[in-house]
Amino acid sequence: MSTIRVFLIEDHSHFRQSLAFLLERQANLQVVAQAGSLAEARRTTSHRWSEIDLVIIDLLLPDGSGTELIREMREANPTLRVLALTIVQSPKTLREAEEMGVDGVVSKAAPMEETLGAVRRLAGLEEARTGR
Amino acid sequence: MKVLIAIEPRSYREAIGEAIQRLRPHLMVAIVEPEDLFVEVGRFEPELVFADRPDTLQSAGRCGWVEFRPYEEPPAKINLGGSLRELKEIDLPVLLSVVDEADELARTS
Numbered sequence: 001m002s003t004i005r006v007f008l009i010e011d012h013s014h015f016r017q018s019l020a021f022l023l024e025r026q027a028n029l030q031v032v033a034q035a036g037s038l039a040e041a042r043r044t045t046s047h048r049w050s051e052i053d054l055v056i057i058d059l060l061l062p063d064g065s066g067t068e069l070i071r072e073m074r075e076a077n078p079t080l081r082v083l084a085l086t087i088v089q090s091p092k093t094l095r096e097a098e099e100m101g102v103d104g105v106v107s108k109a110a111p112m113e114e115t116l117g118a119v120r121r122l123a124g125l126e127e128a129r130t131g132r
Numbered sequence: 133m134k135v136l137i138a139i140e141p142r143s144y145r146e147a148i149g150e151a152i153q154r155l156r157p158h159l160m161v162a163i164v165e166p167e168d169l170f171v172e173v174g175r176f177e178p179e180l181v182f183a184d185r186p187d188t189l190q191s192a193g194r195c196g197w198v199e200f201r202p203y204e205e206p207p208a209k210i211n212l213g214g215s216l217r218e219l220k221e222i223d224l225p226v227l228l229s230v231v232d233e234a235d236e237l238a239r240t241s
Contacts, residue, residue, distance in 0.1 A: 012202050015144045017224035018151035025154075087141060087203070112146035 004123040005032045009041045009057040009066065010085065019056075019115075026116065028125055037063045042072075049076035054123055059086045059093055070100040081122040085115070133238045134160045135231060136178035138169040139200045148182075151224060152231060159235065180234040187211065195241065196234040213237045 006023060008031055010016035020031040032052065035041035038061055045052065055073060057066040066084060073080050082102045086093055089107050097105050104118045120126040137149040149163040164172045166184050173181065173189060180196040181187070186209075187197035199209040206218040212233055219226065 012144070013221070013223035014227055015147055015202070018147040019143075021151045021154070021224070022147060085143075106143075108141040108143045110143060112143050112150065115143055 001028050001125075003028055003030045004053045004125070005030055005051065006119075006123075007031075007033045007035070007041070007045065007052045007055045009035045009038075009055065009061070009069070011036045011058060011060075011062050022112070022116065023119065026120065026125075029119070029123060037061050038066070038069050039063055041069055049073045049080060052077065052080060054081045054083065054119070056083045056085060056119065059084050059097060060088065065096070067096045067100045070097075070102060074101055083115075083118055083122055133180065133195075133235045134162070134176060134178040135180045135182070135234075136169075136172060136176055137161065137163045137182045138166045138172065139182050139184050139202075140166055144202060145182075148224075148227065152227065155228060156231060156235075159231070179238045180231065195237040196230070198230060213241075 006029055008016055008020050013036060016034055016036065020034055023029050023031050033044050035044045057069065059066040070082055073082065084097045084102045084105045085108055086105060087108045094105060103122050106115045106118050117126065135152065137145045139145045145163050149161050153159065153161040162172065162176050169183055170189065179194055182198045182200050184201055186199050196212040201207055206220050208219040208222045210217050210219065210230060212230065
């Protein structure tokens with residue numbers, strides 16, 4: 001199985017770096033880039049979204065909503081899988097994320113195993129469980 | 133040295149706690165619910181605590197307390213051996229340096 005290339009976009013660097021460290025220890029996953037804002041994400045990738053397989057993005061970033069970037073990513077790479085992380089699971093936020101076509105949303109209040117499980121499923125490394 | 137992590141949200145304490153444990157395998161890291169903080173401090177007797185509230189226990193033998201609130205400014209208020217400081221930016225290497233500093237204090241005190 002080929003390695004899944006992950007781009008991690010999260011403004012809290014302590015959490016982002018810790019999550020990246022844990023993701024790197026998952027088989028067949030490689031964190032190829034990290035960013036702490038929309039601007040940094042655009043600068044980091046230089047819009048080369050085709051070189052990314054999976055994006056993990058915080059919906060609440062210091063310079064705007066992650067949903068803005070999701071539309072750009074989707075247009076550039078329709079096969080890109082997107083997992084949104086959010087501290088606020090308001091109906092409005094979830095509706096916007098759904099409209100932007102995210103493949104999954106995980107609360108930051110959830111256990112890490114739930115986040116890692118969602119990553120593995122979206123990366124095609126684990127079969128989605130029946131009924132989920 | 134024993135490190136207790138009781139911050140919010142849950143994914144932060146689990147990711148940070150797991151990363152610290154793997155990067156500093158000689159330490160004992162416990163990850164607990166913030167609501168259980170004071171009970172766990174009494175039970176586990178950590179030398180370093182990361183919590184979402186100030187230290188109101190002032191327990192003897194503890195080297196450090198980090199009041200860690202990622203969604204507030206400043207996100208971290210650190211008390212190591214009675215020396216106080218605030219950090220506006222706190223990333224994983226900074227967290228590890230705080231852990232190492234507390235570990236050194238624990239060895240020499």
